[in-house]
Every structure is written in structure tokens, then in C-alpha cells.
Amino acid sequence: xxxxxxxxxxxxxxxxxxxxxxxxxxxxxxxxxxxxxxxxxxxxxxxxxxxxxxxxxxxxxxxxxxxxxxxxxxxxxxxxxxxxxxxxxxxxxxxxxxxxxxxxxxxxxxxxxxxxxxxxxxxxxxxxxxxxxxxxxxxxxxxxxxxxxxxxxxxxxxxxxxxxxxxxxxxxxxxxxxxxxxxxxxxxxxxxxxxxxxxxxxxxxxxxxxxxxxxxxxxxxxxxxxxxxxxxxxxxxxxxxxxxxxxxxxxxxxxxxxxxxxxxxxxxxxxxxxxxxxxxxxxxxxxxxxxxxxxxxxxxxxxxxxxxxxxxxxxxx
Ligand SMILES: NC(=O)c1ccc[n+]([C@@H]2O[C@H](COP(=O)([O-])OP(=O)(O)OC[C@H]3O[C@@H](n4cnc5c(N)ncnc54)[C@H](OP(=O)(O)O)[C@@H]3O)[C@@H](O)[C@H]2O)c1
Numbered sequence: 564x565x566x567x568x569x570x571x572x573x574x575x576x577x578x579x580x581x582x583x584x585x586x587x588x589x590x591x592x593x594x595x596x597x598x599x600x601x602x603x604x605x606x607x608x609x610x611x612x613x614x615x616x617x618x619x620x621x622x623x624x625x626x627x628x629x630x631x632x633x634x635x636x637x638x639x640x641x642x643x644x645x646x647x648x649x650x651x652x653x654x655x656x657x658x659x660x661x662x663x664x665x666x667x668x669x670x671x672x673x674x675x676x677x678x679x680x681x682x683x684x685x686x687x688x689x690x691x692x693x694x695x696x697x698x699x700x701x702x703x704x705x706x707x708x709x710x711x712x713x714x715x716x717x718x719x720x721x722x723x724x725x726x727x728x729x730x731x732x733x734x735x736x737x738x739x740x741x742x743x744x745x746x747x748x749x750x751x752x753x754x755x756x757x758x759x760x761x762x763x764x765x766x767x768x769x770x771x772x773x774x775x776x777x778x779x780x781x782x783x784x785x786x787x788x789x790x791x792x793x794x795x796x797x798x799x800x801x802x803x804x805x806x807x808x809x810x811x812x813x814x815x816x817x818x819x820x821x822x823x824x825x826x827x828x829x830x831x832x833x834x835x836x837x838x839x840x841x842x843x844x845x846x847x848x849x850x851x852x853x854x855x856x857x858x859x860x861x862x863x864x865x866x867x868x869x870x871x872x873x874x875x876x877x878x879x880x
Pocket of ligand 1: 609611614635662686689690737833
């Protein structure tokens, strides 16, 4: 007799079915009436020399938009662009280190001069220095500087360049479920740290920065382990929690722009992906991991903003 699946097995099965359905959806071309974009549409992807970022760039190119593949290393970025050119995808390469405000500004100026603006910004660049059950905060400053401050640098420099259009410009922040405020397993235990980030109405950049700074202070004085922070990949989780909060804050700030000048901003979790970041230990490919970010970038009639997505579905912050 067949054994009944338990809850965990059922959830796993549902996730696998969902991923299978999405991989089928990816093969269906967008109908012409839903295509708000053209070859004149300009997209920029950060950290796109490898992994999920490279795949996001490739999938955007397959839809026929102009893609600027950026990477902090020139050689690796040019090599990645060459791989795409060899398959007939005419990508544009530009060096960009998201932690350097001068690099970000130089890139923004170049985009303005060469394209007159931007339609899609994908903030994908990220770092994580922990593997499996490790939880070192040795590189906490770099993790926060890249994942959170780098994303902020990009949004601040590029938002003024987002071009007016009927469909609206789009910003997608590649984040992680580890940064959920109310995730069952990895939430901030300390209510006084969690609550100010929960309420969108009272959320400010200062509140987010204060949370991140409080953590970095505790890393310096060695008290972080008992500070009530997430227990898994603490520095990385806090950086993504800050990205998620900043996404909601920016959505709120951008929400009063008039029709024709809308900018929609959302964040997503790619899943656990086989890339260098996970030591190729994930359970899905980079192609699958890139899917939700690309889907968000192309959403027809998009009016959704300030939300968190995974596997093409909204999830809780
Ligand atoms: N893999 C997963 O399971 C997973 C899960 C959840 C979320 N994510 C997120 O998905 C995104 C992509 O990760 P991945 O798995 O594709 O990892 P990856 O293969 O390590 O790629 C990360 C990319 O970010 C770039 N980068 C790092 N620091 C940068 C900087 N200062 N300026 C510009 N680019 C920089 C890296 O460049 P270099 O090659 O020069 O290092 C690399 O291109 C990250 O934001 C990550 O947090 C991944």
C-alpha cells in the first residue's frame, strides 16, 4: 500500500511541481500585446559576470531588450559578455563596483550619456562568506557594504535616470528569504529591533541604517551572538533584511509619481541556487534562480510595488 506523504514531503512535492510548471512557463513566448518592451528598452544588471546575475542578463537578452552586463572585475565581465556574444546575444559590458560611490556615479553618467536613461535595474550583486552551518561575522562590514549599501548606492544614483514610460520603469532587488522579518526559523528575536522595521508607515532610511549599525557595533565589541539577531548566516541575513526594508521604503517614496512616470520596485528570493555562493550546493540551477527577477522585470501591466516574491508568487516579508 502506498504510504501517505507527511506535511514536509507534501510541501517539497508542491515546490517541485511549482518549479516544474515555471520551467514550462519560461518556454512560452510573451504574447505581443503583453510586450511593453522593445530593443530600445535598456536594462542594467549588477554582479552579472557569473551565477544568477549572468543568467538574469541572458534571460533579459532573450526577450530582445538592450542589456548592460556589469561586473566589478573587467576581465571576468568581458569574458562573460563574450560567452553571450558567441551565442548571438549582443550584450554591452560595463565595469561597476557597487560598493564604490564613484564607480556607481561614473556608471550612471555613462548610462545617461549613452542611452539617455534606464528602464530596468536589477540589483543582483551580493556576497556571503559563510558555508553550511558556519556563522562567522569576520566579513560583516563587507557583506553589509555590498548587499545593502551597494543596493542603496545603485538605487540612489540610477532612480533619477529611470525613463518615463506608460508601463513604468522597474527595479528588482535580488534578496533572500533569510532576510524575512517573520520567517519561522530565522527571525530577529529581539522585538525592539524587529518592530520598527515591520511598520511601513513609520519606516525610514534612518531606522534601517540604525538597525544595521547596531549589529555592526556589536560585531566590533563581540556581543552580537547574544544580541537577538537571526541565527543563520547572521551578517548576510541582516543585509538582506535591510534590502527588503529599503525596497518597501522606496516603493512608498516612489508611489506618488504620476502615471507615465511610475517606477515599480520589488524584491525577490531566487531560492537555493547552485552557484559559487553556495559552493554549487543549491537545489536549483542558475537558470531557475534567475526566473522570478526576470518575470518581475517584464510583468505586463505592472502596478505591484514594494512586495517580496519567490517562485513567481508573493511571499511575506
Ligand atoms: N545562490 C543562492 O542560493 C542565493 C540565495 C538567495 C539569494 N541569493 C542572492 O543572489 C545574488 C546572486 O548570487 P549568486 O548565487 O549568483 O552568487 P555569485 O555567483 O557569488 O555571484 C555574485 C555576484 O556578485 C558580484 N559582486 C560581489 N561584490 C560585488 C561588488 N562590490 N560590486 C559588483 N559586483 C559584486 C560577484 O562578482 P565577483 O565575481 O567579482 O565576485 C558576482 O558576480 C546575490 O545577491 C545573492 O545574495 C543567492
